[in-house]
Each structure stands twice: as structure tokens, then as C-alpha cells.
Amino acid sequence: MTDFSTAGYLDMDLLRFTTAGSVDDGKSTLIGRLLYDSKSIFEDQYEAIRASSEKRGEEYVNLALLTDGLRAEREQGITIDVAYRYFATPKRKFIIADTPGHIQYTRNMVTGASTANAAIILIDARKGVIEQTMRHTYIASLLRIPHVIVCVNKMDLVDFKKEVFEQIKKDYEAFASKLDTTDIHFLPISALKGDNVVDPSKHMKWYKGPTLMYLLENIKISNDQNHSDARFPVQYVIRPMNSEFHDYRGYAGRIAGGVFKKGDAITVLPGGLTSKIKSIDTLNNSLEEAFAPMSVTLTLEDEIDISRGDMIVKTDDQPEATQDIEVMMCWLTEKKLQPNGKYALKHTSKEVRCVIKEIQYKVNINTLEKIAEDNTIGLNDIACLTLRTTSPLIIDKYKKNRNTGSLILIDESTNVTVGAGMII
């Protein structure tokens, strides 16, 4: 890291992105390249992979080894689970959710995508748009990742030909036009040789667009959070019970959407009682306003009974309270979804139970076809379900707010998280 400055470091924002590719698309090489070219690799790490590459008889230092995982994975020669990687440039800090494309592909990608601002989708220039590309694109769209970057990789193996890139772009656009993603970028790259990753390619003068690093550093992410509909799920009630703060009663939580200001008229759901915000507190000071995704503590003008799982919202903009919920559900385990089965459900800070009332259809994620007559929902499947909960949830649609529009299902006998749901 050259040109380091503390002032600059404190002024950076954070971009979370996920990478998706099928086997041998060069995903690990690309991540290795980003880490290496941004000088995020330490000498001892580099020395370790240099030695490994040599031991394996490879002629160059294999940057893909930087993302090598657990022994359990090396033994099987595959990566099983999402790994998180970190790097920073003078402009931004980055968190990569590195999602492997094997057995639990949907589960892994959904996990990585759930918190991402951007997705990098890799396409092998020799193979073009394949089934997995469509699947990754669909998941990125379903999880509403705001920005998609399609990297046509291994351009060196197709002689850096413009026509190859243009054809893949055309094929991809034809498929993606059926989906919701609006911000899509296309780049011809060679992760192995470094073309258009951090430095512009010398081999593709015909490409006038930005490099991958430039895109990652400059994508506008300030609109990725919902800053219009104020939502505050109460996580924890703070009552100091000491002489100094004898009557203090604060509602702690992380703002899930919108902006709250001192004096705002609020309603507590599902009860419906109303009050005004008296203060927005943090350890050191009180704030005039706070916005998503800040963690704060609210105090109210009136003493009303509020507990974890309630939601404080602005009175003039209220979400829906309902026990009947329609979701797109990604199934995450081998054990199949039980039609009419009961599950524990977590949504914001609230936990309830629910029953699967109806399986409306299953999605063929390669063709986007809806299959109505198939009630077998297993690992990696995506289906549209109707749920009925034991008590009302305060919801928004997922496309309006990722925080108040998402939920998980938990198997009550094993405690395992089995489903990831997006409210439609």
C-alpha cells in the first residue's frame, strides 16, 4: 500500500461483492490477481504460494492458490463453502464473498449475494454463455444485487478477438433482458495475464471501457440502501437500572431502512401505539438524525410497552402487518421441504413459527420456466411459496427493502437454517 494516508483511510466507503463462475472459469485466478495487483498480498503469503506452485511443478506463481481453503477441501480438491477476502485501495475497502460453484452452488451463491452490492459473473470466452451463467444471473437478479459486472475471461485464449466478446455480450443481454437487473457492465479480461483487471489491456485496444478495478472503485453505491422508508426493528431493550439513568428506557437496533430524526412521529408495530422520538443515542453523544444501516438507541417521549421483535416506523409510512406471506424460497439443505410442514421463521429481530401452506411453483433456474406440478423442493431449488405465520410479521417487499423483506426458515428438529426467503 503506497501513498497511505490515515485521513484517506477514514473517508473510504465499503463495497461488498460476490464472485460467481463455474468450474475452471478462472475465478480464483481473478481474485488472486485483484489481491496481488492491489498489493494486498503480504510477502509471507506470496512466498507460501510461490513454494506451493514450485512444488506442484507449475511454471509461474499460481495466484489461484491465494484463495486455497481448508484441508478438508484440499483433500477433496473442491471448495465447499463461502470464503471472505479483504482488500483496500486508496479509494475503497472491499469485501469479497468468494462463492464456490460446486455441489451447494445455489446455497453458496445466495449466501454470498445476500449482502452484496455487486456481483462479478465470469464467462469463459471459449465457452460463451452457458447454463451456469444463466443460473448465476438469475440468482443475482433474484437477490437483487444492484450491480452486475460480466467478465468475459480468458480472452488471451481467443486471440483477444473483439467479435468473440461482442457475441457473448449479445447472448447475455438476450437472456438478461427477461430479468430485473438494470446496471450491467461487460468487460473483456484475462485474469491470468492481468488484462483489464487492474491495468488496461495492451492487447485489446478496441475496448474503450474501464478496467475491473476502476469499476469496483467507482460504482455508485450510496443508493443501494433504502433511505426513504424508515424502519427500526427493535433488537434489545436497554434499561440501566442505576441511579444516574433511573428511568432510562432505550430501544436498541440497527436502522433497517430510511432516516429517523429527533421529534419524528412514530408508530410501534404490530401494537399500533404512537409516540415521538425523544433522542437518538450512542455511547458518546446523541444525534439529530440517523439512517440505515446505523446501530443506535432510540428513546421515546411516551412510556409504551415495546419489546424485541417490534418495529418502530414513521407514522406516515407504514409497512404491512400480515400472517400470510408469499416468498421466493431458496432451499439450502439435502433434506427436502415438507409440504404442509412447520418451521421456525426468523425475520428482522422477530421469531415466529410458520406452516408451508402452498407450493405455488418451482423455478427451473436454467430456463426460468415455472413448474406448477412439482412439490419436491430439495437442495439448490427455488420455489414460490405461501406461508402462514403464528403471529403477524411487519414486512416490506424484498425489492423495496432487503432487510425487512428477507427471512429464513429453520428446521425445528435440527436447528439448521434450511430456507432463504424473499418476500414478493
Added chain:
Amino acid sequence: MKNYNLTHLKELESESIYVIRELAAQFERPALLFSGGKDSIVCFHLARKAFAPAKVPFPLVHIDTGHNFEEAITFRDDLAAKYGAHLIVGSVQDSIDTGRVSEEKGYNASRNVLQTVTLLDTIENYKFDALIGGARRDEEKARAKERFFSHRDEFGQWDPKNQRPELWNIFNGKKSVGEHFRVFPISNWTEMDVWQYILQENIEIPSIYFTHERECFMRDGVIYAHTNVIPLKPTEKVEKMQVRFRTVGDISCTGAVLSKANSLEEIVEEVAATRVTERGSRIDDKRSEAAMEDRKKAGYF
């Protein structure tokens, strides 16, 4: 419209506070694993932020190998006293005395591995159901796959191949009797983030993080503090060196670095310029390529 955008450090802080509050809400008997090192100090600072103006609603737990730097122990006791925190110490020496574990032998003997037994015994004795740890995903490849809420079975074991998927910010802390969770609020922080945060918040840290003169010796390219904990080999020479520690752990496996950094600003500059990872000076990780993975599976921090 106004620009409602958080800096990355503010966003990380908010995420960590959120995780700590989830822990307090979802578990009955949580605790914070406190080593006196910078990461656990930052976790405690975040916990204070999470529950202010109330006190942190869970105790600090220190697994004391008996081979700690005096400065770190003094710091620990002062911090607990200052903020009225309840401190519980699990002693590796007690585990040795009661025959629960036996001491390693030889020049490179360390109590690092023994800590796991003391830790799990302490968890069982106090019936803790969730413990905050200051581990970060950027530290090590086994940690890169950790969850925020990480499940441990009734033997305290981690099963990396069978972790619960963690989606959005919804944490599943459900468990059966006898099982527990490890919770890692600063998972997404890097070493640089931690130092910048300490600087920004002006958080107190033990003096051994700053430069000082100390009697040291070299072994296998690592600078060790000369104490009665590590026996010298006949060829090894003790010299006075100007050093500081980049991490604070058990004396037997914590290496020092030559440094003149005397302030937080200087430490930040040094961290920015350094080309070796923080755990590069941790001898405990060097025992094998999967040293951390193996220890974590057994129930280590």
C-alpha cells in the same frame, strides 16, 4: 437529496454492534473472551457502545496460560475495574495441577494448545452458551470461512464442512442443550481497520504494543522475549532490542518485531508499510499448514 453514506469503518462498527446485541438477545449466558489483546479490547469497546448507558450485560472470560505478559494482565485487571465488568479467569495452571492436561516438553513447549481444554472446562463450569471472540476472517484461511454465529457441538467442536448458511443479517443461534456458539463481531475487520479504529476512538491498549527496550533472543527467524517461560538453547544469545508486539498472546508463541513506533499514529504507519502478515509472528500457526484449522475444530478460540 442528502448523501446518506457511511464510511467503511462506521459501517463495520454498526455491523459489529448489531452482532453483539443479537448475541445478548438470543442467548441466556453469553460472555466475552478477553485476552488483553487489541482485538478483544475492540470487542469490549463495541460492547460498551452496544448497551450504553447500561453496563455490558455479560462477563469477561480470560483463559490464562500463566505465561502471559505481565503488562497484559495488569491491563486486563485495570480495564475490568474501570468499567465494573465481571472478570472470570480460567487457569491453564489449574488444568495442569488437576491433571486435566500435561505440559509439553522441550525447547518449543507451549501452553497454547492446552488452553482449549481449560476453555472448554470453563464454558462447561459456568454454563456459557455463547462466547464472543475477537477473531477476524482476514487473519487466517480457516478463519476466512467462519460465520458470525458459529455453532459448536457438545464437545465444543467446529465442523467446517457443515456450517449453517448465514444470510443477510439474520443470525440463527438455535441449539440443543450442551452445545454453544462462538460469536465473532469483528469478522469483517482487517488488521488495519482495527488499528484505525483504536486511533479514531482513542482506545487504551497495553503498553507492549508500543516500542520498548526488552531482553530478546532469536530463534528460527523470530524474535522472542527472554523470560523464564522459554528455555534458551546453548547457542542462543540474549540481547537488548527495541521492539513492540503486533499481537498479544501467550509468551511462548508470540514473536516481537523491531520497531520504534511510539504512538498509535506511528503504529498505523508501520502497519501500512509492513509486508508480512500479523500472524507471521505467531509461532502457533507455524506448526503445520492446517494448524489453525485443527485447533479450531477441537474447540480453540
